[in-house]
Amino acid sequence: TLTAAEKASLVALSGKISGHAEALGAEALERLFFSFPQSKTYFPHFDLTKGSDDIKRHGGKVLSAIGEAAKHVDNLEQALSKLSDLHAYNLRVDPGNFKVLAHCIETVLAAHFPAEFTPEAQAAWDKFLAAVSAVLTSKYR
Numbered sequence: 001t002l003t004a005a006e007k008a009s010l011v012a013l014s015g016k017i018s019g020h021a022e023a024l025g026a027e028a029l030e031r032l033f034f035s036f037p038q039s040k041t042y043f044p045h046f047d048l049t050k051g052s053d054d055i056k057r058h059g060g061k062v063l064s065a066i067g068e069a070a071k072h073v074d075n076l077e078q079a080l081s082k083l084s085d086l087h088a089y090n091l092r093v094d095p096g097n098f099k100v101l102a103h104c105i106e107t108v109l110a111a112h113f114p115a116e117f118t119p120e121a122q123a124a125w126d127k128f129l130a131a132v133s134a135v136l137t138s139k140y141r
């Protein structure tokens, strides 16, 4: 579980992300697809060229969902219930992909918000993204 200080740090950085969700999300997805090519198999219907509209639009959706989740850290199961159904029942994304994506998101935050992304903030994001991933993969069997 996250401490009050960790929650505050998540919410503070999410606020800075929200105006740039597409650009930051696109960069995280590009890093995911480049460093872990298996992840591309879930997006056969997307143009996965660097900077494509598909990548920007989807990156924006992913980071906006994360920003929204940051406001509900104590209630992630409920807040992410629909996304959890989607990823488990419809998409069947292998859970290993979530770890790499979390790492890519942290890398993007470190690169764009070096002052805010302190070791403490990183620890908070790491816990938070692991919790989000756990919920999105909880309905697999």
Ligand code: HEM
Binding pocket: 039, 040, 042, 043, 058, 061, 062, 065, 066, 083, 086, 087, 091, 093, 097, 098, 101, 132, 133, 136
């Ligand atoms: C769709 C969030 C991880 C594959 C989505 C959508 C959101 C989302 C918000 C759009 C849902 C909608 O349109 O209603 C997240 C979050 C993740 C995550 C917050 C983890 C932090 C992953 C991973 C993969 C993945 C690791 C696979 C490598 C997909 C695919 C779609 C999708 C294939 C459907 C895309 C489309 O056809 O538009 N996700 N996702 N997601 N996600 Fe995820």
